[in-house]
């Protein structure tokens with residue numbers, strides 16, 4: 676499904692002076708960073724699920740996911756190891772769109788993303804419930820490559836990119852904070868690139 680392009684590369688104005696966050700350098704490549712390689716998946720078995728503090732749990736196959744209302748955004752991407760890639764074109768479903776579908780309960784405060792490779796990452800609900808947080812299946816109008824998290828990944832352009840789970844298969848709404856994979860290992864919970872919140 677195609678959709679109109681929204682430019683969100685001015686997002687930095689909410690957080691800092693410069694588009695390139697402090698201590699970052701711009702790269703034109705799109706490096707791959709994974710804790711343990713690219714997991715195997717098959718289109719037939721792949722499912723995406725939402726559970727926890729929601730009115731209605733959700734479980735969708737790949738084609739069903741692609742039928743949800745789509746959005747295309749131009750965004751920047753900031754890795755905590757020091758590189759930033761400008762002007763990525765991502766197509767997918769926004770977090771608020773998905774949240775609407777499940778009906779987030781009033782006692783939900785935190786979100787945990789789960790991925791095929793066992794990766795997890797967490798954010799406060801308020802930091803997720805933003806239009807630029809997306810579940811992405813296309814990059815530059817093509818299917819998202821497997822090593823960048825295909826068939827589905829999360830992007831968080833207002834945070835360092837470890838907050839965006841590749842190969843995302845689940846979103847869990849929590850009533851209390853929990854720590855994800857890197858957050859347990861010393862990376863910042865808040866991860867604001869314009870404040871250089873790299874470590875906790």
Ligand SMILES: Nc1nc2c(c(=O)[nH]1)N[C@H]1C(S)=C(S)[C@@H](COP(=O)(O)O)O[C@H]1N2
Nearest residue numbers: 706707708709710754790794823837840841
């Ligand atoms: N499932 C999963 N998601 C992940 C990771 C991972 O190891 N597993 N690495 C994170 C890190 S540290 C970064 S910088 C980005 C890298 O995304 P890229 O490989 O598309 O550049 O994915 C994030 N999401």
Ligand SMILES: [Mo]
Nearest residue numbers: 754755756837
């Ligand atoms: Mo990273």
